[in-house]
Amino acid sequence: MTRKETHIKEITRLLMQFLASGSAEDLLTYLVAGSNLPGARANPDIVEAFAGTVREFAVADTDDRQALWTLCVELACISPEDAPAGDPHESLSFCGVRGIGAIGSVSPVCAEAALTHLSEASADPRWQVQEAVAMAIRDLLSRQRGRAVPELEGWVEGGSWLAMRAAVAGVAEPDLLAEPDLAEAALRFHRKTLIRVYMAKERQSEAFCALRKALGSTLSLVVAALPGIGFEYLRQLATLDDQDIRWIVRENLEGSQLRERYPETVQHIRAQVG
Template sequence: MTAKETYIRDVARLLSGFIASGNTTDLLGYLTAEGGLPGADPELTGAFTGVVREFAAADPDDRRLLWDLCIMLADIPPEGAPASDLHELLISCGIRGIGTLGSLSPACAEPALTRLAEASADPRQRIREAAGMGVRDILSRQRDTVIPELARWVEGGSWLTMRAAIMGIVEPDLLGEPDIPTAAFHLHRKVLIRIYTAKERQSEAFGALRATLGSTLALVIAALPGIGFEYLRQLATLDDPDIRWIVRENLRESGLQKRYPETVRHIRAQIG
């Protein structure tokens, strides 16, 4: 039995116990102990997310219990689980659980997105990453609800909320589906307009968004090379240091260099 299979088996058993008794002690103890092992975090969080979704989809009566559990975990404050603390894994599980529960229906998606928007601005990087992954989880099944909401995040949200929207929509599997590449392109364009018109660019949050855009735009261009490269050429003409940095970084992405070497060389020469 692989580590992943073991995690799924154990989490399923412990979640069943929680649903039957309402007691979280054994479940939380297991997640905290196992989460401290090297390399355990992604598989353990993934096992928790998958089992939560399976249980919630199978029995609507369990869905509220699982939602309340995930909210409890996600609401652990920074002082209760500072960066690099073992209890951060509990919060990641809660946030990913919120995302996967949100994927079950449009009615579930709306409150889940509200929670993920809050988590996207958390001071802890690990929690912000979980929020972006939670967006992906909902978007994979509820795109008609999620895409308009992400547009609102981009139009009026903070730098970190914008970052979560961008992270969520550039999942490679999603970019292979109809309509997602176009939505991702429009979100990136709106974010870059906000950057171009921004005066405040010194914050850590702005830097985090800029760093993310340094690779995500290439994924969108690879999915929509026609309008994508034309847009990149337009960006390359702008006299803006952050926009030009983003263009340069995306031109370094190996996927674009291998598939479109001449186009990449032309735009790189244009930007200098």
């Protein structure tokens, strides 16, 4: 039995105990103990096991779904003051955010509320929680794209830097980009985001820097999914007299995603961007 399978088995038992008793104490103790924090990052196996198991329970029973939804929202709302970055209790926020995405992905009723919660969570200063938001968005895009895409469009048009980061990072996932409609949406998100970057006056905040860093890798995934219009867009960006956008273009050209598959095209644009 793999480590993840062991986590799934134990989390299943603890969720059943929670649903029967109303007490989540043993479940939370287990998640904290298995967090691998403090450390470089939270234990991905236990987080994935939690999100996947919550999804299965939510599908099976609507009453259980409501109880699990309430639990996940409470966990997602644990503040940075109560669970600072690197503290083992930070994993509870991470799990809560992923649980919200998991439940929203299988429940149209919860999908809209999930996006609202994720928009709020995207502003969390803890980078692991920001990553959890992007992963939760992927869950919603995979199963509730009709609701998720228009909402995320609003994030990139008028949301905060971190909401924009969550949207572009969430959609830039190879399995999602294999779907033509999602690939087109992803390119649209990136176009709108980079227009806002180009127009930005204030560029020193941590939030702007987090968005810039994300764009340094997400754009290449979108271009790989739509190489024709994608490379034409990169050529357009390369002509702009903007240091941040030129940095984003260079970073995406450096990645193996494009360099190994389209070496001549990459070399040409790299010479153009300087």
